[in-house]
Amino acid sequence: MKLARPPRRGAPETIVALIDVVFFLLVFFLLVGRMDATAPFEVTPPVALTGADLPGGGATVAIAADGALALDGAALDRAPLMRVIADRLAREPDLRVRINAHAAAPLSGVLPLAAEIEALGASDIVLVVTPGPP
Amino acid sequence: MQITRRHRQGVVVSLVAMVDVLMIMLVFFMVTSTYLDLDMIPVAEAAPDGPAQGGVAAVADAATADGPLLIRIGADGRSVFRGVPLEPTALTEMLADARAQDPALEVLVLPSGAADVQALVSAMDAVTRAGVTRVRIIRLEPRP
Numbered sequence: 001m002k003l004a005r006p007p008r009r010g011a012p013e014t015i016v017a018l019i020d021v022v023f024f025l026l027v028f029f030l031l032v033g034r035m036d037a038t039a040p041f042e043v044t045p046p047v048a049l050t051g052a053d054l055p056g057g058g059a060t061v062a063i064a065a066d067g068a069l070a071l072d073g074a075a076l077d078r079a080p081l082m083r084v085i086a087d088r089l090a091r092e093p094d095l096r097v098r099i100n101a102h103a104a105a106p107l108s109g110v111l112p113l114a115a116e117i118e119a120l121g122a123s124d125i126v127l128v129v130t131p132g133p134p
Numbered sequence: 135m136q137i138t139r140r141h142r143q144g145v146v147v148s149l150v151a152m153v154d155v156l157m158i159m160l161v162f163f164m165v166t167s168t169y170l171d172l173d174m175i176p177v178a179e180a181a182p183d184g185p186a187q188g189g190v191a192a193v194a195d196a197a198t199a200d201g202p203l204l205i206r207i208g209a210d211g212r213s214v215f216r217g218v219p220l221e222p223t224a225l226t227e228m229l230a231d232a233r234a235q236d237p238a239l240e241v242l243v244l245p246s247g248a249a250d251v252q253a254l255v256s257a258m259d260a261v262t263r264a265g266v267t268r269v270r271i272i273r274l275e276p277r278p
Contacts, residue, residue, distance in 0.1 A: 015149050022156045029163035046255040050262040051173025099177065101251045107207075108247030111273050118178045126174040129255055 039100065040075045041068055046103040048129035058096030058124075059088060061117070065102040067109040078113075086120050093121065100128040175258055177271070202240035202268075203232060205261070209246045211253030213260065222260040229264035240268040247273070 039062030061081065062070040071081050089095050097117050101110050114125055205225070206214045213220050215228065233239045241261050245254050254271070261269050 015153065019149060019153055019156065022153065022160055026156060026160045026163065029160065029167055032167065045172065046252040048173060048175060048255045049259050051175055054172045054174040098174065103252040103255075104250045106247060107245050107249050107251060107254055107273075110251055111245070111247075111271065114177050115273070123178065125176070125178040127177050127251075127255070129173050129175055131171055131173050 039064070039070045039073060041070070043100055043102045044104075045100060045128045045130045047132045049131070049133070051129045051131055054098070054126070054128060055096070058098050059085060060098045060100055060128075061085075061113070063099065063101040063105050063110055063113070065104045067105065069113075082116060082120065085117060085122070089121050094124065095122060096124045096126065097122045098126050098128050175255065202242050202270075203229070204242045204244060205257060207243065207245035207249045207253050207257055209248035211249050211256075213253075213257045222256055225257070225260040226264045229261060229266055233265055238268065239266055240270070241266050243269065243271050244273070245271070 039060075041062070041064040043062050043064060060072055062073075064070075069076055069078060069081055071084055076084070085095075085097065099110065099114060114127075117125060203215070208214055208219070213222070213225050215225065220228065229239070229241065243254070243257055243261070245257070258269065258271075
């Protein structure tokens with residue numbers, strides 16, 4: 001009589017090594033990723049050679065190439081945006097305001113905005129740039 | 135007669151669920167992260183002599199004080215000094231020469247409203263590379 005031999009099971013791969021790798025990747029992306037300075041539209045900051053390191057924190061005003069505005073990732077019109085910034089400046093006079101303008105945005109939409117924010121009492125306004133050759 | 139109970143084995147926790155969660159977190163962070171290396175250029179900071187002011191009046195005051203150099207940025211994004219369009223490298227050389235004669239040189243940048251942000255940043259770059267520390271961006275405002 002011939003008995004069918006039960007199929008032999010291969011040795012189970014250890015899943016611990018996989019978890020290790022996934023965990024390292026997770027921590028890597030957590031550290032490298034930057035989730036602030038976001039905008040609901042495409043913003044390519046201008047290229048500069050002499051920029052300083054961008055410190056974290058503060059409010060980020062994004063300006064699109066067509067002049068659309070956003071504050072901390074939420075699209076806003078100019079008047080409500082100014083009201084929100086004025087409120088935040090009243091609570092936090094040293095608030096850093098970061099202007100993340102698209103490289104192709106006309107200055108007629110950027111400089112008056114910066115002047116208006118300065119007139120609200122902001123003493124620390126920075127323009128976001130990206131390092132590299134022009 | 136006492137029968138010894140068999141030692142009960144601990145429940146084996148499956149690691150597959152944990153790997154699933156880790157994998158989902160990994161994909162989330164990969165998708166939401168941006169990898170732009172960002173720097174900054176200060177536009178306004180608390181200066182010892184008060185905040186910088188825009189407008190025509192500021193130009194008139196500054197022009198009588200210490201003879202600052204005025205660089206205009208045209209609508210096409212080119213820097214113009216005394217009517218002559220200058221490339222960024224030529225602008226840097228010219229300003230470095232001027233600064234060698236006057237270490238406290240002040241530079242005013244008057245951009246056209248039609249120029250883009252990159253043009254202003256490039257001009258600021260050229261001015262900063264020349265070693266000039268006193269830079270002001272000015273703009274014309276219609277008088278009410």
